[in-house]
Amino acid sequence: MKLLHFIADGKTKLGVWTESGVLDVEAAAAEFGAAGGTVPRDAEEAIAGGEAALRTLRRLAEAAAASEAPERVLLPESGLAWAPCLARPNKIVCIGLNYRRHAEETNSPIPSSPIVFHKFNNALTAHQADVYLPRTSVKVDYEAELAIVIGRRIKDAAKERALDSVFGYCCANDLSARDLQMRTSQWALGKCCDGFAPLGPYLVTADEVGNPNDLRIRCEVNGEVRQDSNTSDMIFACDEIVSYLSQHMTLEPGDVILxxxxxxxxxxxxxxxxxxxxxxxxxxxxxxxxGSLTNVMRSEAG
Structure with a gap:
């Protein structure tokens, strides 16, 4: 299932991608009823509700597909005002230098343990949103990344069971102001500027993704391919990352790992x-x- 957030009537709403259009979950529940289930209002409530919430969303999508659903229930994707596919993650944890060829191109040693840093909620932005280049930097870089979204609380997880805690995955761009990042030994300043964590367009449930360490990953700038690789080149695979982090911090539902x-x-x-x-x-x-996550860079005013 592909979940997403969009903005309508001045509020952020939950949608489900279908072949017939984007299901407005709130409108679908009003049209077809919830069949006794609790209807999640956003992706965080869908994660918290677990399989029961997903069953409710599937029933609503099936009801819309089987009927002449009104236009307010199934929306054209092309007309959406997108919002980040997660609205309020508790943590945004990032792993640095985790692709072997990326470490090599930057003349960095291959890490013996995951390099961990963080972003904050101010960095979140949506598909198709403009990102403003900070006045304090002249070296803003793109970084195509697979994001893991945690589905249930996890602590001290064995690698073999770590992915059981994952709700789904999405595209991310770990935008980085290199001149700020390298100013000190701590990377945070160059990673936490406003809008430096585009996320989306969809949050895709783990059952639709399969093996997260066998996915083609690409980045284009103005249509020119800059990155073209596979998640199999990760030094620390997704299960290792989740397990490692859970040894040091409790991971909560809705946490995001880049x-x-x-x-x-x-x-x-x-x-x-x-x-x-x-x-x-x-x-x-x-x-x-x-899917594909696109953002346009803009000069910061002032």
């Missing part, structure tokens, strides 16, 4: 070829089974 980026970032180019993101650049992250 798993690192493949080779092809601007920082990995020879200095004479490094052209960082500029006003008007359109960046698209595409991951197999998860």
């Amino acid at each position: 798993t690192g980026t493949p080779e092809g970032v601007v920082m990995g180019y020879p200095p004479e070829r490094q052209v960082y993101l500029r006003d008007g650049d359109a960046v698209t992250v595409e991951i197999e089974k998860l």
